[in-house]
Amino acid sequence: MDFCEGFEHFVRTQEPLASYAWLRIGGTAEYFAEPNNTAELAALLKRCREQEKSVRLLGGGSNLLIRDEGISGVVVRLSHPSFSNIEVDGASVHCGGGARLASVVSTTVGLGLAGLESLVGIPGTVGGALRGNAGNNGEDVGRWVSSVDVMTADGEVKKCAGGELRFSYRESNLDEFAILATQLKLETGDAAELTRRMQKQWIVKRAAEPLPEQNIAILFRNPADVSAASLIEQAGLRDASVGAVKLSDRNANFVVAGPGAKATDVQQLMELVRSRVHEVFGIELTTGLTIW
Numbered sequence: 613m614d615f616c617e618g619f620e621h622f623v624r625t626q627e628p629l630a631s632y633a634w635l636r637i638g639g640t641a642e643y644f645a646e647p648n649n650t651a652e653l654a655a656l657l658k659r660c661r662e663q664e665k666s667v668r669l670l671g672g673g674s675n676l677l678i679r680d681e682g683i684s685g686v687v688v689r690l691s692h693p694s695f696s697n698i699e700v701d702g703a704s705v706h707c708g709g710g711a712r713l714a715s716v717v718s719t720t721v722g723l724g725l726a727g728l729e730s731l732v733g734i735p736g737t738v739g740g741a742l743r744g745n746a747g748n749n750g751e752d753v754g755r756w757v758s759s760v761d762v763m764t765a766d767g768e769v770k771k772c773a774g775g776e777l778r779f780s781y782r783e784s785n786l787d788e789f790a791i792l793a794t795q796l797k798l799e800t801g802d803a804a805e806l807t808r809r810m811q812k813q814w815i816v817k818r819a820a821e822p823l824p825e826q827n828i829a830i831l832f833r834n835p836a837d838v839s840a841a842s843l844i845e846q847a848g849l850r851d852a853s854v855g856a857v858k859l860s861d862r863n864a865n866f867v868v869a870g871p872g873a874k875a876t877d878v879q880q881l882m883e884l885v886r887s888r889v890h891e892v893f894g895i896e897l898t899t900g901l902t903i904w
């Protein structure tokens with residue numbers, strides 16, 4: 613059976629992926645699927661299993677490096693509105709894994725719910741944020757999660773709650789195929805005060821990062837008690853570049869991809885930075901960037 617048979621309304625072939633990633637780099641996906649609901653997603657996963665196709669989930673592409681040669685197999689994106697609802701009931705918020713984290717932050721702050729305001733300015737989806745426990749200034753999303761609905765690679769939907777969930781610095785134990793939705797338990801607060809706090813954080817964050825219109829990604833996690841950016845600078849790497857990829861002059865832990873940049877340039881620059889920082893400080897930087 614042809615892989616796309618019966619799925620033609622939500623699967624495309626040879627889809628260029630660069631425009632889905634913040635770095636604007638990367639080849640094509642053999643199959644690119646945007647299912648309309650969980651039943652279609654489950655059917656797609658079943659077909660992947662039957663035909664032994666590898667399958668990956670794309671969120672907002674803000675923490676992703678896609679190789680120049682592209683992806684053989686299937687890339688799934690939860691772009692349909694059925695995956696991005698945001699419903700608020702008192703201090704409980706139910707949101708889809710495909711919802712933009714920024715929409716959840718602004719909706720909850722506007723309703724006077726405290727907890728997510730420090731996550732302002734973090735790009736990407738709720739699913740991506742939960743998978744990598746996105747955070748800022750010592751706060752992270754995991755702290756507010758009471759349950760998560762996931763879909764396994766077999767297409768089974770499961771709820772994970774309470775003690776089953778583990779969040780640590782930029783990590784979670786949410787490793788099933790898809791994070792479909794989550795329930796967040798926030799605290800009540802004052803909308804005007806929360807908005808002020810959020811705006812302040814936003815200004816500080818923007819000033820410390822490259823311009824969002826650039827093609828960018830964060831390279832490394834911060835080692836304990838020190839920022840990766842300051843280690844990179846102190847290692848004398850401020851002006852480091854490979855091909856059309858350089859470190860940002862606003863924050864040395866970001867790469868900026870110029871016209872014609874290749875994924876291999878990013879990987880080589882990453883390796884150069886990692887080995888130089890290790891040589892100078894004896895510290896092994898680790899990356900949180902997903903590489904496909």
Ligand SMILES: Cc1cc2nc3c(=O)[nH]c(=O)nc-3n(C[C@H](O)[C@H](O)[C@H](O)COP(=O)(O)OP(=O)(O)OC[C@H]3O[C@@H](n4cnc5c(N)ncnc54)[C@H](O)[C@@H]3O)c2cc1C
Pocket residue numbers: 634668669670671672673674675676690709710733734735736737738739740741742743744745746747748782788789790791792821824828829830902
């Ligand atoms: C300008 C800029 C600023 C940033 N600031 C911060 C910051 O302050 N704090 C921070 O923590 N990060 C930050 N990041 C990194 C990035 O935004 C986060 O890691 C974000 O949470 C990634 O989400 P995404 O939807 O874009 O995921 P993607 O990049 O699309 O994917 C990342 C990983 O998550 C998986 N994934 C995505 N969606 C799902 C899902 N629904 N179910 C299961 N797995 C999924 C993917 O398969 C992949 O493995 C920043 C990035 C940029 C470019």
